[in-house]
Amino acid sequence: MKHVAIIGGGITGLTVAYLLEQQKQEHPDELDYQLIEKEERLGGKVITENVDGFIIEGGPDSFISRKPEVMKISEQLGISANVMGTNTTHRGSYVLSDNQIHQLPDGVALLMPFKIMDFARNPIISWRGKFRALGDLFIPARPNQQDESLASFINRRLGNEMLEKLIGPLVGGIHSNNPNSMSLQATFPRFLEMEREHRSIILAILHMKRAMKKRMKQVNPASTNRKPPFLTFQHGMTELTSALEKALSPDSIHTGTAVARIEKGEQTPYRIFLQNGEEINADAVVVTAGANIATKLLNGIDEELAQLLGKIPFTSSAAISLGYRKADLPQLPLGYGITIPVREQRNISAITFSSLKWDHRVPNDDYMLLRIFIGGYANPELVQRDNEHILDIIKMELNDILGITADPVVQRIYRWVQGRPQYELGHLDCVHQIEARLQDHPGLYVAGSSFYGAGLSDCIASAVRGTNTILKELGIESNN
Ligand SMILES: Cc1cc2nc3c(=O)[nH]c(=O)nc-3n(C[C@H](O)[C@H](O)[C@H](O)COP(=O)(O)OP(=O)(O)OC[C@H]3O[C@@H](n4cnc5c(N)ncnc54)[C@H](O)[C@@H]3O)c2cc1C
Incomplete structure (x- = not known):
């Protein structure tokens, strides 16, 4: 019987636990797991409160439909009927520019201005700024594929006005991140792909628009409806984390107690010390508490690994x-x-x-x-x-x-x-170095929003990768 400890009960930790629970139900003698969460409540950043009939989200209020992970797990959990798209009555988003509220051109909120004419008519960007943006049609693609900051990329292709007035704030809003130091490779690799494949962002958007129209006609020639890009749950995002929690064995969950440190063990490969003085022996550990916590927890196991984790701001x-x-x-x-x-x-x-x-x-x-x-x-x-x-x-x-x-x-x-x-320049290099160090510690994995994307789908994908990796290292065949 192998014992797995999961540190942190946000969407990542809950997903790991859910996958292990399924594995355990199929092979009860093979595997057991324990999830340790510092707070009394599970869900981490996913928190919905119903206050006098107001459904209030404290963290994420949605997930993107373009990535399949949330939808897939919702189907498995039987809650996909409660998924709903954004209200279409009052579509559209605004930006404050020189203290005036301006409507954004269609698609800009998704960083894809599909209606180029709407954009041309929009007053947020001056004519000079619009002409500069058109320069994208003529500027050659960058020959190398090294990481670049979002600011440098947008400045180079579309000009500073587009960066400061539109794309910087939208992206800053999504990632709480500084466009001047934010890694494009780690956050918006799609921009790099667009430049690589089409040389120009505008040409890439036109190409995508044509392809989308063609696809829609093939599915249903009469249809002009797009799938809503953002989805949520009718009663709020905790529908997802509560459904995951309900699918777990209650005696595998320990809330209200933080992990203080993790060390190599004698009876089992890992020994987990809780802040309440208890100790847990484990054959494998998945740390999902965030790189800034993992750096402290893992210092006793591998200083270099801890230093790399601590580099992620x-x-x-x-x-x-x-x-x-x-x-x-x-x-x-x-x-x-x-x-x-x-x-x-x-x-x-x-x-x-x-x-x-x-x-x-x-x-x-x-x-x-x-x-x-x-x-x-x-x-x-x-x-x-x-x-x-x-x-x-x-x-x-x-x-x-x-x-x-x-x-x-x-x-x-x-x-x-x-x-x-914060996914700073060189973020992916740092993550690759972390992964290389982990090779020295079979059964140890770090997962969650610090590494390959902070969206809920990214966290679920990270949880799936983590679970499969440790199962393989434990010699257990994964059924995921
Ligand atoms: C305001 C806000 C809005 C967002 N909006 C969206 C959105 O609309 N769509 C979207 O896809 N994403 C959004 N995100 C991002 C997304 O919510 C997070 O990236 C994701 O929820 C992180 O999940 P996680 O499980 O990796 O980490 P967390 O949710 O942070 O979970 C980590 C858990 O570890 C626990 N922990 C910490 N230390 C210890 C310890 N020592 N021992 C035991 N447990 C510990 C914590 O208490 C926590 O429960 C938003 C984030 C925020 C903050």
């Missing part, structure tokens, strides 16, 4: 949900939300109109739910300030930007201190 951010009576609000722009570039010098980096973006987010049509983001690379300190200070700043800026003066009827702040990995 983290930043802090917070998501604040405010619920209002509609009657108390001025007329707001209709759409999914507003991105606020760093150059606007605001504390708020984005506002999501959660109840316009998704159905079932408010008690009834008399209410509206907003989600406001602060922190990230440009302003991580703000996250550590007290609630009152944060709410005062947010209310002041909501008044400036949207003319909101009313007090919310519901408010919730979720802080993610040092919770967001």
